Amino acid sequence: MTQPWLLCIHNIPPKPPYLRAKVSRRLAALGAVALKNSVYILPDAEPQRENLIWLAKEIVQGGGKAYVCRAMFDGIDGGEYSDADIRKLFVEARETDYRNLAAEFQAAFKSLNAPAETLCTEGVMGWNQDLKTRYENILRIDYFGTPGRGTIEGMLAAFEEWLAAGTRKSRPEEKVLSPKDYRGRTWVTRSGVHVDRIASAWLIRRFIDPEAAFRFDARKKTEKDILFDMVEGDFTHEGPMCTFEVMLKRFHLDSDAALAVLGEIIHDMDLDADAPSRPESPGILALLNGICLETDMDEKRVEDGSRVLDTLYAHFQRSGRNA
Missing domain, CATH: 3.30.70.240 (Alpha-Beta Plaits)
Incomplete structure (x- = not known):
């Protein structure tokens, strides 16, 4: 239409x-x-x-x-613009806004991994509030749900998780979680899934619960729900780690070399797109961006994105970490 x-x-x-x-x-x-x-x-x-x-x-x-x-722009009769061309102009404008905002806060975000004595709560609170205010100003004019907002959402989740922890002292060693304890549950996250949430959903169905149900609406929560990639979620950003990386660590899936490489790529795409550590990251991000631009349906985004991740996982299994 x-x-x-x-x-x-x-x-x-x-x-x-x-x-x-x-x-x-x-x-x-x-x-x-x-x-x-x-x-x-x-x-x-x-x-x-x-x-x-x-x-x-x-x-x-x-x-x-x-x-x-x-x-109205229908692109017929030799018209210069089609409806899709106009939408693309808005998406590109907001992508630029999100990318510039992420670049401004990249140093602050990376400092969350620094020793505790180098940071203060007031400073992190200031970064968090400034980033949140400026993000909301862009979000208000993001009429078509530009994928680039996921990078900012990831940064905000990391700042808020740091603040919720109350301290940067080392946590006690966490028990490795067992997938069997998380089966038959509903996994809940925000709507408009992008890189980290698509990858986390793939990880859940591939390695934790093949029959996992998802709900892309966090306004309601039952006792059987597991929240992921959102503030105060059961699995979400921790310091500079994205949700996918956190789940790899807590389920001890990072011992799988192919999954470890995917963790680096998901981190690049979600939090460090301007300076990726892996050469594959920009191309894979372009694929996932294309999937998100094709549909607003979250389950469809997860389904299509999962096919990409299945192929990548198989590739890294065969080729090794440095392929």
């Missing part, structure tokens, strides 16, 4: 000089993307429509011209 869109077409005079800058800031805050010079677009919905109408009025009051109109 073709998405309805809103166009804001404006002509702003050179004076007063502040008007052009003001309009640019407002359009950026709304998450609008440029189609042409002075032609901006947003998904058609009541909040965007109201904001664009008010902005158009301000432009007119400032001596310029502005029009807000509804449009």
Whole structure:
């Protein structure tokens, strides 16, 4: 089904000089993307429509011209844009926002693995709150659930887990968990699964419970539910480790060399996409991004992503760690 869109077409005079800058800031805050010079677009919905109408009025009051109109893009008859092309512009814009935000906080995130005396709770709380506020500002204009948000969500989970622990003192040795104690349960996580949650779901069905049931809605929880990759989950980020790595460690699956390599790749894709440790990571991330862009259905994302991970696991089993 073709998405309805809103166009804001404006002509702003050179004076007063502040008007052009003001309009640019407002359009950026709304998450609008440029189609042409002075032609901006947003998904058609009541909040965007109201904001664009008010902005158009301000432009007119400032001596310029502005029009807000509804449009459809079907890409037929030689049209420059299709509906998919427009969506891609929004996804690319938000991917850039998430990538830049992750880069700013990468050093802080990696410091969570430093000795306890080098960090203070107030500092981590400040990083966490700043990252959360800026992430929510991007999320508000992420109209199509851009996959890149998973990296920020992973960082937030790591900060919040560190704070919940209350201290960075070494934990007592944890007992290795047995898969048989986790069978016949429902595994629960947030909707909109991406890298870490897709990989964790694959790990659960492949190595813990082949009949595992999943629910992608964490608003309800029963005694038989196991929460993963979310704040206060049974399995979630710990320090600089993503959920997949935590599960490998707690079930002692990291002794499997092929799974250990996959752990490094999942970590790269989820938390360190700009500086991956494995050369395969960018290509695999592109595959998973493509899967997520093809469907909003979480079970389908897990199903399709699991086929990719099955193939990778078989490859690393045959080729060894350094393939």
